[in-house]
Amino acid sequence: MKIGVIPQGPIEWMVIKGNLAPAPLVHTQISFVLSQAVLSAFKFGIFETMRDGSASLAQIAKETQLNERALNSLMNVLLSAGYFHYSGGTYGLTGMAKKWCLKDAPNNVYDQQMFNIVCRDWMPYMDEFLQTGRGLQYHDTFSDREWDLYQKGMNSVARLTAKASVKLAPKLTAPARMLDIGGAHGANSVAFCEKYPSLTATVLELPQAIEKAAPLLAAHNPGNRVKHKAGNALTDDLGTNEYDLILVSSLIHHFTGEQTIALSEKVSRALKPGGYYLIQEFTRPKPAARMEMIGTVLDLFFNLSSTAGNWSADEIKTFQCTAGLRHLKINKFVAPPGYVQAVAVKT
Numbered sequence: 001m002k003i004g005v006i007p008q009g010p011i012e013w014m015v016i017k018g019n020l021a022p023a024p025l026v027h028t029q030i031s032f033v034l035s036q037a038v039l040s041a042f043k044f045g046i047f048e049t050m051r052d053g054s055a056s057l058a059q060i061a062k063e064t065q066l067n068e069r070a071l072n073s074l075m076n077v078l079l080s081a082g083y084f085h086y087s088g089g090t091y092g093l094t095g096m097a098k099k100w101c102l103k104d105a106p107n108n109v110y111d112q113q114m115f116n117i118v119c120r121d122w123m124p125y126m127d128e129f130l131q132t133g134r135g136l137q138y139h140d141t142f143s144d145r146e147w148d149l150y151q152k153g154m155n156s157v158a159r160l161t162a163k164a165s166v167k168l169a170p171k172l173t174a175p176a177r178m179l180d181i182g183g184a185h186g187a188n189s190v191a192f193c194e195k196y197p198s199l200t201a202t203v204l205e206l207p208q209a210i211e212k213a214a215p216l217l218a219a220h221n222p223g224n225r226v227k228h229k230a231g232n233a234l235t236d237d238l239g240t241n242e243y244d245l246i247l248v249s250s251l252i253h254h255f256t257g258e259q260t261i262a263l264s265e266k267v268s269r270a271l272k273p274g275g276y277y278l279i280q281e282f283t284r285p286k287p288a289a290r291m292e293m294i295g296t297v298l299d300l301f302f303n304l305s306s307t308a309g310n311w312s313a314d315e316i317k318t319f320q321c322t323a324g325l326r327h328l329k330i331n332k333f334v335a336p337p338g339y340v341q342a343v344a345v346k347t
Contacts, residue, residue: 038081038083042110043114047102050104053092055215057072110159114153122138138306164333165341169245176198176244178243181247182249186222200224203227205231229272240270249280255277256308276343276345279342283338325345
């Protein structure tokens with residue numbers, strides 16, 4: 001998947017093919033204004049005003065208490081981006097907007113977008129990061145509100161991949177115990193427990209994360225089979241021969257290579273013989289003529305935020321093998337692009 005200049009006709013196609021359009025301006029001025037426009041629509045509840053039907057500009061402005069002239073400019077941007085359709089003087093939500101932008105839609109990304117408003121404020125730090133190589137280490141500086149937005153955002157994204165995680169994973173035979181490291185909201189653990197009635201899961205998380213994630217786990221209705229445990233996987237002992245499955249999902253982009261190897265060694269000890277170690281991450285693509293863009297952008301983002309960034313598929317495989325585990329395969333998720341599940345087993 002790429003984000004770029006998309007032609008809307010044969011003439012524009014020739015302009016782009018001939019390198020006559022200034023792509024850098026699209027990647028900067030156009031993209032950051034579009035990003036701000038979408039985030040503003042979430043922040044001011046614009047999508048929610050049309051959840052029950054179309055509305056005029058005046059009605060939307062009244063409902064959101066926004067300036068009508070300014071709102072008109074914003075609505076036109078969002079209309080061009082495919083969030084609305086327009087007919088007879090009223091705006092209505094497109095199927096794309098209904099699926100992803102409404103708070104109670106099954107696959108909505110509302111909470112992640114609210115957290116992205118926080119992430120937007122990190123971008124001015126890019127210059128210092130590029131000069132020093134030091135990321136923000138944002139977990140160390142979160143306010144109470146930011147912890148809440150962060151956990152809700154991670155939950156909204158994990159819901160999109162949790163069932164696919166189970167389908168991609170090796171089939172288990174009457175598993176008893178699972179450890180979900182950094183699993184916060186518990187979406188992945190709940191999905192595995194739904195698949196395997198014999199399974200119980202422990203979600204190991206930082207105390208401040210559990211405080212905000214506990215209501216999210218309760219909303220998944222896991223009963224007593226999925227429970228939180230406060231701790232830190234980098235410093236805590238994980239036990240010996242205890243688990244049939246250990247999952248580390250969307251976490252090692254915060255860790256250095258040394259930290260990830262040390263964690264993987266703990267995981268190896270904690271697994272029962274025949275137990276599986278799953279690492280789920282966006283991978284950093286290798287430089288190539290046609291590169292997948294999402295992974296490269298997220299690598300830069302996680303470097304900026306945590307000084308670690310994404311790892312390549314080969315590096316993830318090495319983390320597992322260095323810990324004495326047998327790497328089996330890399331499973332690719334259909335969506336989002338670039339997201340993988342690395343499978344290893346304790347022999």
